[in-house]
Amino acid sequence: MTSHRRVDTAGLVIALLLLALSAAVFWDMNRLELSSVYGVGPKAMPIVVGTGLALLALGNGVVAVRGGLPKRETVDLTAILLILGGLGALIALIALGGGFILATATLFVAVATAFGRRAYLVDFLIGFALGTFAYLLFAKLLALTLPVGPLERLI
Amino acid sequence: MDVFISLAQGLTVAIQPMNLLFALTGVLLGTAVGVLPGIGPALTVALLLPITFKLDPAGSIIMFAGIYYGGMYGGSTTAILINTPGESASLATALEGNKMAKAGRGGPALATSAIGSFVAGTLATAGIAFLAPYLVELAIRFGPEDYFALMCLAFVTVSATFGDSPVRGLTSLFIGLLLGLVGIDLLTGQARLTFGVPELVDGIEVTTLAVGVFAVGEALYVASRRHHHEEKLEPVRGSLWMTKEDWQRSWKPWLRGFAFGFPIGALPAGGAEIPTFLSYSTEKRLTKYPEEFGKGAIEGVAGPEAANNASAAGTLVPLLTLGLPTSATAAMMLAGFQQYGLNPGPLLFAEKPDLVWGLIASLFIANVMLLVLNLPLVGLWVRLLAIPQPWLYAGILVFAAMGTIAANPSVIELLMLAVFGVLGFLMRRFDYPIAPAVVGLILGPVAESQLRRALQISLGDPVALVQSPIAATLLALTAVALLAPFVMRGLDRFRAVED
Numbered sequence: 001m002t003s004h005r006r007v008d009t010a011g012l013v014i015a016l017l018l019l020a021l022s023a024a025v026f027w028d029m030n031r032l033e034l035s036s037v038y039g040v041g042p043k044a045m046p047i048v049v050g051t052g053l054a055l056l057a058l059g060n061g062v063v064a065v066r067g068g069l070p071k072r073e074t075v076d077l078t079a080i081l082l083i084l085g086g087l088g089a090l091i092a093l094i095a096l097g098g099g100f101i102l103a104t105a106t107l108f109v110a111v112a113t114a115f116g117r118r119a120y121l122v123d124f125l126i127g128f129a130l131g132t133f134a135y136l137l138f139a140k141l142l143a144l145t146l147p148v149g150p151l152e153r154l155i
Numbered sequence: 156m157d158v159f160i161s162l163a164q165g166l167t168v169a170i171q172p173m174n175l176l177f178a179l180t181g182v183l184l185g186t187a188v189g190v191l192p193g194i195g196p197a198l199t200v201a202l203l204l205p206i207t208f209k210l211d212p213a214g215s216i217i218m219f220a221g222i223y224y225g226g227m228y229g230g231s232t233t234a235i236l237i238n239t240p241g242e243s244a245s246l247a248t249a250l251e252g253n254k255m256a257k258a259g260r261g262g263p264a265l266a267t268s269a270i271g272s273f274v275a276g277t278l279a280t281a282g283i284a285f286l287a288p289y290l291v292e293l294a295i296r297f298g299p300e301d302y303f304a305l306m307c308l309a310f311v312t313v314s315a316t317f318g319d320s321p322v323r324g325l326t327s328l329f330i331g332l333l334l335g336l337v338g339i340d341l342l343t344g345q346a347r348l349t350f351g352v353p354e355l356v357d358g359i360e361v362t363t364l365a366v367g368v369f370a371v372g373e374a375l376y377v378a379s380r381r382h383h384h385e386e387k388l389e390p391v392r393g394s395l396w397m398t399k400e401d402w403q404r405s406w407k408p409w410l411r412g413f414a415f416g417f418p419i420g421a422l423p424a425g426g427a428e429i430p431t432f433l434s435y436s437t438e439k440r441l442t443k444y445p446e447e448f449g450k451g452a453i454e455g456v457a458g459p460e461a462a463n464n465a466s467a468a469g470t471l472v473p474l475l476t477l478g479l480p481t482s483a484t485a486a487m488m489l490a491g492f493q494q495y496g497l498n499p500g501p502l503l504f505a506e507k508p509d510l511v512w513g514l515i516a517s518l519f520i521a522n523v524m525l526l527v528l529n530l531p532l533v534g535l536w537v538r539l540l541a542i543p544q545p546w547l548y549a550g551i552l553v554f555a556a557m558g559t560i561a562a563n564p565s566v567i568e569l570l571m572l573a574v575f576g577v578l579g580f581l582m583r584r585f586d587y588p589i590a591p592a593v594v595g596l597i598l599g600p601v602a603e604s605q606l607r608r609a610l611q612i613s614l615g616d617p618v619a620l621v622q623s624p625i626a627a628t629l630l631a632l633t634a635v636a637l638l639a640p641f642v643m644r645g646l647d648r649f650r651a652v653e654d
Binding site: 014040045048063075082086100107114116 | 206320329347371377380381546549552553556561569576599606
């Protein structure tokens with residue numbers, strides 16, 4: 001019983017990505033020098049991985065053409081963008097010296113909003129409290145180094 | 156017998172108050188995360204690794220093991236009460252367990268699950284204790300070519316042999332291997348796949364991958380499909396106790412579940428789903444009350460639950476004796492050991508018997524704690540589920556970010572976290588299994604070093620890889636494991652045509 005399924009474009013994209021990864025591995029490998037020790041050098045594993053990826057790219061491509069990937073439901077893109085945006089904001093805040101507490105509070109609001117809440121201020125305060133608590137616990141009690149910003153300098 | 160002496164020594168380590176506290180924290184945390192959706196034992200251990208870096212190794216490892224066992228208990232609670240298994244291993248439990256809960260028999264379902272888990276867990280831990288010395292004896296005779304062959308077998312069985320799609324499983328594995336390539340090659344000092352980024356020179360942290368794929372990926376996935384109907388939470392009505400008939404119908408499934416779970420868990424296979432489903436179908440065939448299956452038969456909860464826990468304990472056998480993780484959670488525990496510079500395997504048994512036997516002894520203690528705590532605290536666990544989903548996932552992501560920042564506060568690390576999150580989301584969306592990637596990342600470099608060591612000793616002669624009988628057998632099994640799924644597919648098609 002062969003059902004005619006449409007070619008799965010997403011699957012083909014995945015296959016192409018795998019092929020690109022394989023190419024990247026081989027390209028990077030060419031920079032390496034052959035070592036003079038007995039046995040295999042640092043090129044061996046990249047060859048194995050690169051070849052494997054290329055073969056799997058083919059395999060995935062075949063599966064995609066046959067429509068063998070599972071059916072997917074629709075995606076709520078806003079939710080995804082909110083979460084990734086929250087992470088981006090966290091990274092930006094830390095990179096620019098905004099500090100741990102502000103960054104985690106922003107992430108908290110972003111993710112809570114992604115899951116449907118619209119209470120921005122309350123969520124920000126909860127995130128703020130979580131961040132402060134974590135900062136005190138980790139930085140003071142467990143002596144870990146966390147990024148310091150204007151708020152942390154007050155503690 | 157030596158085992159009893161070692162266990163006794165281990166017990167003296169395990170009952171030290173600090174270690175008891177670690178065990179208690181571990182089981183409580185483990186049950187909590189087992190109950191909560193979106194976070195599991197593997198992710199919890201990954202999140203705790205940077206935080207426990209400065210703590211006592213024995214205590215921390217005991218805590219991780221407690222989390223591991225506790226996670227299994229917690230997953231059963233959600234499976235029974237809201238038909239949402241915490242892990243795929245609890246799927247079978249959910250089948251009959253939730254029906255029992257809907258029929259007002261949630262209490263006995265939870266009870267048989269807890270007691271069965273305890274029985275199987277204790278038996279399995281005893282199995283670990285008795286098997287370990289023999290396996291260590293065997294492992295001492297392993298040369299690098301044997302270890303390499305064993306890892307190849309583990310790679311293939313974890314990714315290809317079990318599961319829906321060998322192609323996708325192998326793809327996931329090779330992605331893990333690719334990530335494992337990044338960094339400095341230890342034998343020659345050359346940097347591979349770093350593309351000029353200095354932070355990548357040390358390689359990719361397992362915790363970053365795990366936290367990214369598990370926490371961020373899961374959050375992205377769940378958030379993107381939020382418009383799903385919610386399962387109703389069944390309140391636990393009536394008594395928690397099992398009737399005499401319940402006991403009579405449960406004890407044999409417990410033992411059979413252990414018999415399925417422990418051996419299969421100890422083998423490098425794809426996870427705990429197989430023994431639980433084997434147990435379920437066996438109980439269905441052997442029951443005196445076949446009409447109850449599908450409506451809430453207690454054997455259908457007792458057997459799979461026992462299988463579940465025995466399988467989780469079984470996974471610790473190859474981890475402790477050979478240093479071979481056969482699941483994502485085991486890979487996290489391996490990372491936990493490595494964090495303190497410890498390498499599980501025969502050497503660890505010889506050098507630090509206190510730590511290893513202390514761990515095994517505290518597994519017994521953890522089991523008792525879980526039994527005693529879980530039934531009375533069911534109400535508390537259920538209330539955990541009332542945390543609104545937005546806060547739950549926001550909290551998980553905040554902890555994920557915190558853990559990564561605490562371990563390595565660099566922007567690149569956080570970017571990797573985000574990238575792995577997207578990877579985890581895509582893998583879930585397109586049904587690529589995640590465990591092979593984690594196992595590939597953590598075992599790939601080890602396999603490579605064993606391969607190169609074997610070839611260096613043999614001065615480049617590749618025959619050395621198959622000269623040892625152990626290596627040859629394992630490599631042959633690997634080939635079989637790799638080809639079997641494809642051959643079965645081919646045969647299936649012929650069979651379908653004939654029909």
